[in-house]
Structures are given as C-alpha cells and as structure tokens.
Amino acid sequence: MADTSLRIDEQQLDQVLVVTVAGRIDSSNAAEFMGRLTGLLTAGARAILVDLGRVLYLTSAGFRALIVATDTADQRSAKLALCGMSPDLRELFEMGGMLDLFQIFVTREEGLSAMD
Numbered sequence: 001m002a003d004t005s006l007r008i009d010e011q012q013l014d015q016v017l018v019v020t021v022a023g024r025i026d027s028s029n030a031a032e033f034m035g036r037l038t039g040l041l042t043a044g045a046r047a048i049l050v051d052l053g054r055v056l057y058l059t060s061a062g063f064r065a066l067i068v069a070t071d072t073a074d075q076r077s078a079k080l081a082l083c084g085m086s087p088d089l090r091e092l093f094e095m096g097g098m099l100d101l102f103q104i105f106v107t108r109e110e111g112l113s114a115m116d
Contacts, residue, residue, distance in 0.1 A: 005029075007054075008036050016047045016115045018108065022054035025062030034065035037080070038072045046078050049111045053084030058092055070102060079103070083111040 006029040007022040017040060025033055040048060050066070052058075066082070073080035081103040085093070093099050105111035 026059040027061040030061035037069035
C-alpha cells in the first residue's frame with residue numbers, strides 16, 4: 001500500500017504565514033489539507049505562502065484543495081501563494097492548466113519578499 005502520509009507545518013515569518021507541506025496530497029488527505037488552509041484564513045491569516053518543495057505528488061483532489069483555499073483567500077481579501085515546486089510538480093500544474101490560477105514563486109525567499 002502506498003504511503004499517503006501528509007505533513008503540514010506552519011511558521012510565522014513577519015507578516016507571512018509559511019505553510020510547509022510534505023508527502024502526497026491525494027483523495028485520502030486533501031480534505032485535511034484544504035481544511036487547514038481555509039481554517040487559517042478564516043482565523044484571520046492575511047498572507048499565506050504554501051511551500052510545496054517537499055510534496056511528492058498532487059492529485060486532482062489536491063488541486064481542488066488549493067483552488068478552494070485561493071478562493072477563500074480572495075473572499076477575505078487575503079493573499080495565498082505557492083512556492084518551491086519541483087520541476088515534476090510544476091509540470092502537473094502546467095499539464096492541468098493550473099499555472100494561471102495561482103501566484104507562484106520559485107523559492108520561499110522570493111515569495112516572502114513579494115508578500116511581505
């Protein structure tokens with residue numbers, strides 16, 4: 001059986017909350033991921049940078065979680081951006097036509113600088 005574990009860590013860096021994700025985001029854990037992001041926004045987070053550098057794979061359920069979180073951020077006049085994608089993960093975003101739906105930074109540092 002494949003490892004479906006997901007690890008989500010949070011770190012406040014100045015005005016930006018960095019959410020670091022590791023593992024696979026799929027149908028077994030996408031609801032948890034979405035709930036975590038939307039919960040942070042509902043609780044008042046104004047800027048969230050999701051670091052996907054340690055994400056091994058993302059299914060359509062993971063894309064949906066990110067889209068819902070981005071919509072929640074827009075509704076709350078908050079910012080949500082992504083960073084640190086591996087070339088393989090970025091290719092999934094490109095193949096799915098998802099690159100234009102998100103603000104994407106190559107590195108965490110670039111994202112922090114732009115969002116702060």
